[in-house]
Amino acid sequence: MMKEFKQFALKGNIMELAIGVIIGGAFGKIVASLVNDLLMPLLGLLLGGLDVSALHFKFGGAELKYGAFLQTVIDFVIVAFSIFMFIKGLSLLKRKEEEKPAAPPAPSKEEQLLAEIRDLLKEQRQDPGNRS
Template identity: 75%
Template sequence: MWKEFKAFALKGNVLDLAIGVIIGAAFGKIVTSLVNDLLMPVIGLLVGGIDLNDLQFKYGDAVLKYGAFLQTVIDFFIVSFSIFLFIKGLGKLKRKGEAKEEAKPDAPPPPSKEELLLAEIRDLLKQRQTD
């Protein structure tokens, strides 16, 4: 069972997934900081200094913090749009790299041993005919 688990855990797909999750978490922190520290203060100024996190509705002892929910929804859309742009940019770079590879003229492969031997035989036959 340990060998099977080790084979599964060391497969390329599992390692790629783990790396993707780690990079995604770090990228999510960057975008969250962008939203919280740069975008939301500007949006707050544009709408008159309203902080969405402070918006709430009280009914008796119950408190509905709809502002925090709206903030989370806005964060989600900004993070998902940022990731979309990042992936789109990577795709564009990848296609550009593939286009460069396709544009390169391929050198003909070197002749095989049989082709070299046949060329040598041809040259010897030509030489005999001229002698």
């Protein structure tokens, strides 16, 4: 069972997935900092000093923190847009790479020999008096 687990855990897809999760977590922290430390204060200034995350509504004994929900929605939209732009950029690079025409392979020895025979036959047709 340990051998099977090792084979499963060390497959390329699993390793790539693990790396993606780690990078995604770090990316999430960067975007959260972007939103919390840069964008939301600017949005607060535009809204007259309003802190969106502090918005709440009291309903009986309960406090509905819709501002925190709005903050999370804004975070999600920014993360989703960032990932979209990143994937779009990668797709563009990949498409450009695929569009590059591949250099034709060098002719094989058989193809070279056939080309020489073809050229000799052309010469003989053009100069019928010269028979070697």
